[in-house]
Amino acid sequence: MNKHGTSAPPPRPQGGGDRCGSAGKGASLDALFRLFGRGADKLVLLTLLGLVCLFVLVPIVFIVLRSFRGADGLTLEFYQTVWQQYRDNLWNSVFVGVCTAVLCTLFSVAAALFLATRQRWGKLLCMAILLITMVSPPFVSSLAYIQLYGRRGWITHRLLGLSWNPYNCWGVILMQSISFVPLNALFLNGMLEKLDTGSLQAARDLGAKPAAILRDVVLPLLGPGILVSLLLSFVRSLADFGTPVIIGGRFSTIASEIYLQLVGYSNLEKAAAMNLFLLLPSIAAFFVYRALMRQTDRLAQAGRSRQEALQLPLRRCGAAGVLILAVSLLFFLAMVLQYGCIFLSGFLRSSREGYVFTTQYLKQLFTYDRSTMLRSVGYALIVSLAGTLLAMLFSYYMERRRVPGRHFFDCLVTLPYMIPGTCFGIGYILAFNHPPLKLTGTAVIVLANMLFKQLPTTTKICSAALAQVPTSLERAVRDLGGGQWSVLRDVIFPGLRPAFLSCFVYNFSSSMTTAGAILFLISPGRKLAVFKLFDAVQVGEYATASLIATTIIVLVLAVEGSVYALTTLGARRPAPKRS
Amino acid sequence: MKRKLLPLLLALSMVLALAACGGGQSAATPTPEATPSAAPSAAPTPEADPTPEPAPALSGTMKVVATSEDYVALFDVFTQETGVKVELLSMSSGEVLSKLRAEGGTPSADLWFGGGIDAFMSAKEDGLLEQVTFDASADLADTYKDADGYWFSKGITIVGFLVNDALAQELSLTAPASWADLTKPEYAGEIIMSNPAVSGTNYAVVNALLQTLGDEEGWTYFEALNENIAYYGKRGSDPLNKTGAGEYAIGISYIDRGVEAQAQEKGLTIVYPSDGIPWVPEGVAVFKNAENVEAAKYFVEWLFSSDENLRMLADIDKKDGAKLVKPSLEGVELGYDTGILMKEDLSLFGSQRTEILERFETLMGDKAADE
Numbered sequence: 001m002n003k004h005g006t007s008a009p010p011p012r013p014q015g016g017g018d019r020c021g022s023a024g025k026g027a028s029l030d031a032l033f034r035l036f037g038r039g040a041d042k043l044v045l046l047t048l049l050g051l052v053c054l055f056v057l058v059p060i061v062f063i064v065l066r067s068f069r070g071a072d073g074l075t076l077e078f079y080q081t082v083w084q085q086y087r088d089n090l091w092n093s094v095f096v097g098v099c100t101a102v103l104c105t106l107f108s109v110a111a112a113l114f115l116a117t118r119q120r121w122g123k124l125l126c127m128a129i130l131l132i133t134m135v136s137p138p139f140v141s142s143l144a145y146i147q148l149y150g151r152r153g154w155i156t157h158r159l160l161g162l163s164w165n166p167y168n169c170w171g172v173i174l175m176q177s178i179s180f181v182p183l184n185a186l187f188l189n190g191m192l193e194k195l196d197t198g199s200l201q202a203a204r205d206l207g208a209k210p211a212a213i214l215r216d217v218v219l220p221l222l223g224p225g226i227l228v229s230l231l232l233s234f235v236r237s238l239a240d241f242g243t244p245v246i247i248g249g250r251f252s253t254i255a256s257e258i259y260l261q262l263v264g265y266s267n268l269e270k271a272a273a274m275n276l277f278l279l280l281p282s283i284a285a286f287f288v289y290r291a292l293m294r295q296t297d298r299l300a301q302a303g304r305s306r307q308e309a310l311q312l313p314l315r316r317c318g319a320a321g322v323l324i325l326a327v328s329l330l331f332f333l334a335m336v337l338q339y340g341c342i343f344l345s346g347f348l349r350s351s352r353e354g355y356v357f358t359t360q361y362l363k364q365l366f367t368y369d370r371s372t373m374l375r376s377v378g379y380a381l382i383v384s385l386a387g388t389l390l391a392m393l394f395s396y397y398m399e400r401r402r403v404p405g406r407h408f409f410d411c412l413v414t415l416p417y418m419i420p421g422t423c424f425g426i427g428y429i430l431a432f433n434h435p436p437l438k439l440t441g442t443a444v445i446v447l448a449n450m451l452f453k454q455l456p457t458t459t460k461i462c463s464a465a466l467a468q469v470p471t472s473l474e475r476a477v478r479d480l481g482g483g484q485w486s487v488l489r490d491v492i493f494p495g496l497r498p499a500f501l502s503c504f505v506y507n508f509s510s511s512m513t514t515a516g517a518i519l520f521l522i523s524p525g526r527k528l529a530v531f532k533l534f535d536a537v538q539v540g541e542y543a544t545a546s547l548i549a550t551t552i553i554v555l556v557l558a559v560e561g562s563v564y565a566l567t568t569l570g571a572r573r574p575a576p577k578r579s
Numbered sequence: 580m581k582r583k584l585l586p587l588l589l590a591l592s593m594v595l596a597l598a599a600c601g602g603g604q605s606a607a608t609p610t611p612e613a614t615p616s617a618a619p620s621a622a623p624t625p626e627a628d629p630t631p632e633p634a635p636a637l638s639g640t641m642k643v644v645a646t647s648e649d650y651v652a653l654f655d656v657f658t659q660e661t662g663v664k665v666e667l668l669s670m671s672s673g674e675v676l677s678k679l680r681a682e683g684g685t686p687s688a689d690l691w692f693g694g695g696i697d698a699f700m701s702a703k704e705d706g707l708l709e710q711v712t713f714d715a716s717a718d719l720a721d722t723y724k725d726a727d728g729y730w731f732s733k734g735i736t737i738v739g740f741l742v743n744d745a746l747a748q749e750l751s752l753t754a755p756a757s758w759a760d761l762t763k764p765e766y767a768g769e770i771i772m773s774n775p776a777v778s779g780t781n782y783a784v785v786n787a788l789l790q791t792l793g794d795e796e797g798w799t800y801f802e803a804l805n806e807n808i809a810y811y812g813k814r815g816s817d818p819l820n821k822t823g824a825g826e827y828a829i830g831i832s833y834i835d836r837g838v839e840a841q842a843q844e845k846g847l848t849i850v851y852p853s854d855g856i857p858w859v860p861e862g863v864a865v866f867k868n869a870e871n872v873e874a875a876k877y878f879v880e881w882l883f884s885s886d887e888n889l890r891m892l893a894d895i896d897k898k899d900g901a902k903l904v905k906p907s908l909e910g911v912e913l914g915y916d917t918g919i920l921m922k923e924d925l926s927l928f929g930s931q932r933t934e935i936l937e938r939f940e941t942l943m944g945d946k947a948a949d950e
Contacts, residue, residue, distance in 0.1 A: 165768075250811075250943075262673070263671060263813075266677040266701070351844050351845065426681050433683065433685055434685065520677070522668065523687050524643060525640070525668075535648075535669050537814075540816035
């Protein structure tokens with residue numbers, strides 16, 4: 001120990017003034033890690049894998065077991081019924097999934113290209129719309145759709161005088177596509193920002209027309225991202241139950257039928273079997289996704305982000321350019337209308353004479369539900385911090401260390417993404433309702449459920465960011481005598497800083513807006529905003545629902561804004577000191 | 580350096596926060612232990628009369644799943660009188676039943692308040708409810724309580740039609756007057772009802788009409804009705820909301836004074852079908868093995884023994900059905916003649932549920948496949 005202690009902290013040449021303050025503490029931590037040596041490292045890894053097994057594998061195993069549980073012993077009867085009864089619904093799910101994936105990706109690519117080619121104010125405005133609409137409280141978007149384009153819709157009926165039936169599969173496809181776009185568009189925009197401007201320049205110098213550049217350079221470079229967007233939207237669409245429940249009408253998918261089994265027939269065994277049925281297309285999609293994700297990682301390594309707009313005048317890109325402009329303008333307009341409608345609905349009271357402006361719902365909300373709102377923010381903060389840390393560590397061990405069985409764990413962690421939230425919640429009740437681990441009725445079960453439901457996405461974000469951190473840096477730290485802690489602190493965590501923000505933002509907004517699992521896990525006295533929202537939608541208090549949604553959006557933006565400010569300020573602080 | 584420490588600090592704070600949550604939990608759970616001493620005094624109250632015995636020594640928190648949060652006023656009074664804190668969560672009866680089954684005998688709530696009686700019957704059959712006996716239960720009409728005391732009802736829900744006047748005029752439809760009218764071809768695509776699996780109210784419609792018409796004629800009726808139904812809402816409030824918004828002309832919905840007020844405001848006509856009104860009791864029950872069984876049991880006694888409490892409940896519910904449940908109740912008068920209620924054998928509500936819903940699902944599915 002002493003031997004190591006003396007040689008421990010080699011002077012860090014690049015370390016600026018900001019570091020010396022707590023250098024001593026870092027060294028002692030390093031020493032501590034060395035004292036326990038591989039033990040500490042193993043302990044962290046085992047805790048991590050243990051948590052994943054406990055909160056992902058165990059609940060899923062319980063669901064699987066339940067699906068085989070007949071009145072007397074093991075049975076396959078539920079699978080038989082499900083196969084006979086829900087084949088059509090599976091087909092519906094896949095059909096909606098494919099259409100949504102294609103339509104959503106089309107919108108996303110158009111919106112991303114539009115965003116990337118805008119200057120200053122245009123860019124700022126589009127960015128703002130995407131960031132606001134990325135927070136998408138469940139159900140209210142579908143309600144806004146009915147409000148705007150329904151049989152008595154503000155636009156379809158009042159403006160255009162139409163009276164058509166909005167409750168069908170096309171409504172579901174449209175709403176799902178639109179609501180998945182912001183995330184995909186921001187992801188694609190991130191790729192566009194890292195696009196190698198050299199190849200664009202070269203193409204232009206060689207006399208290529210903008211249309212040709214778009215077709216032969218930009219789109220192929222976006223290729224892997226487009227495929228990822230397709231597959232993610234597909235899987236997300238399969239698991240989404242809220243949209244088909246509200247605007248499907250007679251049309252139903254497996255996810256909406258599972259919801260119906262749970263709230264109508266209370267048939268857990270059948271619901272469990274249906275879930276596993278739904279996993280078939282999801283898992284197939286996941287394997288394609290994995291294969292493709294490796295390619296994107298390679299692509300993402302190239303280039304750094306630019307600040308200036310992409311030099312590609314869409315107007316001169318021929319038919320494709322016009323299509324992109326039209327589609328993206330349509331999309332942004334639809335988003336403004338939809339969210340405008342949500343914001344407005346919280347302050348309108350409908351009556352025979354028309355709409356009246358009122359603040360009564362706002363008053364009600366502030367009188368009765370302040371504590372609920374605060375609790376939601378508290379939970380979301382805990383999930384965001386814990387979830388981000390877990391995702392960083394998980395991706396580090398999976399990507400950088402030869403952990404035995406890592407492919408298995410990587411698949412395992414992705415499963416919650418594919419299961420509708422309601423069933424994941426039931427799995428938690430089945431698994432954690434008896435000693436030794438009785439968690440039902442506590443805050444922990446809700447927090448853990450949110451965290452592990454979101455972990456698939458955050459680990460992907462972290463893995464992608466980690467792919468850009470050269471392994472040579474790690475080796476350099478070790479060669480200079482740094483221990484495991486030094487590697488994490490000086491290489492991995494700084495390398496993951498951009499991912500930290502993305503993960504935090506994703507975790508926070510998802511925690512505030514995901515309803516599925518929470519419906520069954522929440523206990524009296526520990527209500528969350530999203531539960532209030534669901535309740536208001538159930539009862540038909542749309543104004544209250546809209547208002548809760550608006551409050552959620554404002555809260556999420558406020559918290560995310562401050563975290564963004566904190567992290568960027570934190571990152572910039574050292575600069576003036578050095579100069 | 581400080582920012583390098585940030586992740587660590589964050590991690591630390593989150594561990595602390597988690598620990599705090601866990602700690603709060605374990606501190607809150609042991610409450611029921613305090614109650615056993617109160618058990619003997621709570622169950623048999625020797626002299627039964629409108630005013631129940633002074634509250635026994637109950638304590639802790641009673642967790643309630645109810646159909647609405649509006650009942651908070653009633654529970655507030657209970658808290659004042661007994662010192663038992665009440666936590667209320669609104670859930671539909673189907674969600675409650677699913678949750679109960681998943682919990683497998685260790686429920687996370689104590690009292691179940693409101694919801695179609697069929698769910699309570701299934702729960703009793705699965706052995707998930709606790710027997711409650713109290714003297715004043717003798718005053719309750721037999722039809723509206725379980726013979727063994729596993730569930731009681733706090734009132735009944737009655738069903739009628741809502742017709743959107745403006746839309747009906749636009750489509751030149753005359754309002755239907757009876758269940759038989761609903762199958763007329765002119766109403767095609769203009770009627771909305773909720774899926775009977777989700778809505779206890781609409782399940783009552785199906786079961787009551789099958790009982791009245793007989794199986795064969797009954798199913799023929801629903802096949803004809805299916806042709807006119809736009810779609811089956813997956814929420815119990817859909818028919819009211821969709822007719823209220825003018826999306827569909829006719830809704831099959833529960834009717835109470837709250838609906839009457841909305842109908843007034845939104846231009847809806849309420850129709851009480853001339854060939855009979857289906858109805859369903861709204862249950863109240865205590866969960867077996869609940870943490871605070873004693874408080875929940877006492878609440879049931881407290882509610883039904885006092886006319887004042889029942890009047891307050893009727894006021895919150897905006898319904899008069901409590902008068903049927905407890906005929907001796909004063910100060911609540913029925914707004915309708917009991918003669919128009921359909922004859923129903925409630926015991927069939929529970930026993931036929933699975934079979935009826937399965938058949939209904941196939942019936943609904945056929946139409947969906949046609950589109």
